[in-house]
Amino acid sequence: MANNTHSKTKDSRLQGGIVDHLWLMFEKSMNTDLTIVVRGNHQNQQALKVFRCHKLVMGRLSKLFDGEHMSQVNLTVSDDTDPKAFLVVIRYAYTDMLVLTTVEEAIPIHKVACSCEMHQLKKDLEAFMLKTANKESVWNLLSYSNRGVNLTEWAQSCLAQETKACLQIPKFLSCSQSTLQILLSLQQLDVTELELIQAVIRWTQHNNKGRPLEPKSSKELLGLCLNHLRFLCLTPAEFSRHVAQSGLISKEDALMVLINLNTGDEAVLPPYVCKIRTPRQESGHSDPVSRLLKEKNKDTESPIAAKKIKIEQEEPTVPLAWEDEASDTNKEKLNESEVFCYRRIDQKFVHLPQIFRTPKNVRMDLKISKRAALVGFKLETQFKLLRNANATESSTYKESICIDVKGNATLTQAACYSGPANYDGHLDIRFKRPLKLEADVWYSIYFDMRCPGFYKNYVRQNLVYTKGVEVKFNRDKNCTHSANPIMAAILSFN
Template sequence: MAGNQRIKMDWRREHSTLADQLWFMCEKELRTDMVVTVSDGKHSKAFKCHQMIMMRLSTVIDNMIENAHREPGIGCYISISSLDPALFPLILRFAYTDEVRLETIHEALLLRSISKKYEIMKLGMICEKYISNNLDEDTIWEIMDEPMRGPTMNSKLRWYLGQNTSRCVKSRQFVNCNQSSLAELLSMTHLNIENELELVRAVLKWADVKNNGQPLNPSISQRLLGQCLPHLRFLALSATDFSNFVAKSGLLTSEESLAILVNLTCPGQMSIPDTVCRNSAARGKPGSPVPVESDESQEGSWLNANWREGGQEVDSVVKEEETVQEDWVTVEAKKKQKGQKTPDLERSTSFSSLHINELAKLDLQTNVPPPKRNINNIFSQQPRQPSIVQPGEKLHRMNLMRMTMPTMTSYTQDVTAPLEVPIEFKLNKTIYLVGIKTMSQVNKSDATMTVYRESIYINIFTAEEGKHFYGQLFEDMIEYGPSTVDIMFKRPVTIKADRRYQMRLSFKAEGNYVSQCRNTTVYGPRDITAYFYGIEQNPGKGLLHSLIIDCA
């Protein structure tokens, strides 16, 4: 008895802090009362631990313990799947000591995924911080391939890609990324590259590795690069570069190559296939501000996962840098046809090259470049926007997201377009509404196409008077999702504080969507609060993903 007491006293003296003592008890399996079986499908291992320690990780694990099978003398049994048993000691150490010893991005990504699944909030935040601190041109591609990254991490990844594009595509890990990550890079409008040819050559290198060094042909290119090709701006290349690097590469069909080459030499003389990007503008250079962290810290994307604070469901707010580009062709065409200075319906699209029939209506020479116009002049008949900033203040861009997580099935419904979606909302501060994010269509399981033509009418009214004060048509080639579609307004729309507005979204393209939404109060930085109403009456309201706002 005295000997056993001395042993017990010895370890308590050697491990003087609470964390050290608890971890010692776990390692030596002292007074354990539960068993956790961890498996990744190939390997399985059982770990003995303590219920009172494990239950503090999250309500999910607490519920698992409460409902677990129990045996006398051993305690309860729970199972954790889809995790390498070699990584579970990291979770155990965190449970007992609040400490995580990560060594690789791969470990951080795996633990972050498990943290999301079992809602271990603090562990997930630690993993995100580790990922953010170890982001470079090699690790970014493994992170990009991770599904369900969350808006905060996604915003930072896009910022890093934009700032360091040349280094990232020259990285040895670039050729290992998947098709969706490559497509996300190519869809960005602002990249730090010398010209579009640099991207084309990177895509050819990626395709060569994926095709095991075998020659490409249009069929193989469509399989390897289906959702990527519509984002490559072949019309931004010179005719010489296109002939030398693309025409004979096997990326495109002969018809597509011919149409592009004709338009590079004689713009507008041949129609461009729908599968080819019509944007002939060079990509813009990215701005310098680092997004995300100035107002919301590392907790942003975890708040998005519907963590409850004070009994409220909280959605995250993400900063993003955007640039609104004027579609001068459409504006001029409508002015000429209707004889109006300001069109009743504005048109937003990423296609900036001239379509042959639009040129015929405009009666313009195809080789004359578009005039540089001030976007404020186009909407000169619109009422002057009241300023929401004081002298010396700056506007801050935020993304107010209002959808649920896909796992919350009670808020998830399938909807079919065409359909009209009315949405009422109110904010507690006066802001500029500069755009929205909507959900993209879900592809059919047997479909081979990876993109579709989206068409959405956006109209905004005052809810009480029904006064219409903004309208826009958005059309573009969009990747199937579900993922988000960014729609930037042609001019900022002033939303006044504590006043209800109605936004009507008319989805015209036939197809299927997944609507994930609920009545939500969205809390953002700078004391911004947004309220959304009447979700039950129209399940399609989940197709509005976010409001993109500028605020003081």
């Protein structure tokens, strides 16, 4: 009878493969030759856990466990990690299995894998986190500094597409300042600028330990995050109601922002206030043209911010020059020999238009690689500055512009326009007789903007190719971009 019992026990141990046997040897501490002492923190108390392992098995993961005369390894895990979590690492070494269910469980193991140079474990953990991550995991991943490129891209993508849901997660309020800065640096979010600013105010109040917000404490808590808040995208009423009285900034700075929202005068803005007037892209609208044209139709109160900076629909997005495009102002059929050499808006700077007040003089240089006739220029027109959000004002104004062209020695010619123009449009100004330009000669063009008002200066590329001809718009070789309202030069090559 005894022999039969011994036989059954022996048979049960022989069941399964080599992996099962290895794991059984670890569980029973059979023939172990390596002791791993792990120190950490569990529930705010120092904790220690000892694991007896096999050097040959653990050496698969890292050279740290592969010393010839090594019998003990002492490890210290991060303060917020229970030493018992190291059992996940050991199970992976013996069975190639990751016994995890959430990203939150995987992050402390990933920290161990990084510190112990367990490269394959680190790779498998990142694959697991990518597979199981959801919006509940976003703030944990963004707060984790060793998350890697793929996890960073996933977290930022999730944040952009599900911003509202992510901002409602309680962990948002406890995220770090650097994590908050990652959120504010994104150019595509699924919330309005007002909703984003309100979320930042909630974060600041939470981290201020429930005390009333004051400008000094707000600046300390937010740091550089304050520079990313786009107050100029709000209406005066929104800013007064939600920001001016929140304690986020001082009353004096709030007054300066309100003055700017009503006048567009950037000279009065505090230096830390973000100068960007265009809101971040909405999720699902990656094309700036579509987004800005959509925003144009929104009914808002702000005289500047509500007039969302639009990109003219006829602007080229791929070619550097778009030819034979009729303007809204000049409806007559264009001469087939005329070419519009458009200065493409640089997409890197599409969110950073400069605004200047006229009367003012603007200079631009022009050089072409082939003899041509300068017919005229296409310019941005003024944008309307409403003093009263409920006022109904004319959509046109009286424009007055004079263009002087100066070249070698005695060459000089002028073109002037004085008459009606549409707000937020464009205007073609032509010379009475086309001006003949020599090849590879710099010409200086002076635009005398005489009508009082405001113009948008987009950053545009200065090098244009059309019909095999190189057209340069700036003499300074060190300046590859230039911000001004000149959209295109109208040339004729006949």
